[in-house]
Amino acid sequence: MNANFEELIRDFIIEWCATRRDRKCTVNEEYLKRQAKVAEDIYSELNNANRSRLVILKAPTGSGKTEILASVFLMQWRTKDWFAGSFTGLSQCMRCLGR
Numbered sequence: 001m002n003a004n005f006e007e008l009i010r011d012f013i014i015e016w017c018a019t020r021r022d023r024k025c026t027v028n029e030e031y032l033k034r035q036a037k038v039a040e041d042i043y044s045e046l047n048n049a050n051r052s053r054l055v056i057l058k059a060p061t062g063s064g065k066t067e068i069l070a071s072v073f074l075m076q077w078r079t080k081d082w083f084a085g086s087f088t089g090l091s092q093c094m095r096c097l098g099r
Contacts, residue, residue, distance in 0.1 A: 004078065005036035005043075008071045009064070035064040039071045046072065047081060 010027055017025030038057075046053055055072075057065045076082050 005039045005071055005075065006032055008075060008078070009035050009039065009067045012067050012070065031064055035068050035071075039068045039075075042068070043072045043075055 009032060013025065013027050013032075017023075042055055046055070055069070057068060059065055
């Protein structure tokens with residue numbers, strides 16, 4: 001399924017870049033592979049959970065936390081496998097935490 005997350009996250013990045021006319025954007029393939037792996041791991045854990053889960057992503061600014069959490073949520077529409085009622089995500093940037 002990792003390829004599906006790569007495709008979904010790549011679509012997010014391309015669409016976001018299209019709105020940023022003042023800036024040239026490219027997809028960082030190394031980041032994309034890591035983001036897709038983390039998203040797939042979270043998706044798998046949540047999809048197989050028998051109770052609610054809290055997901056906390058703590059990573060540097062610009063590392064793709066938003067893309068990861070959004071792709072986990074939106075992948076449900078692609079797979080038609082619903083678990084959104086048991087998913088809460090929290091994204092923290094390290095700079096925001098003063099680290």
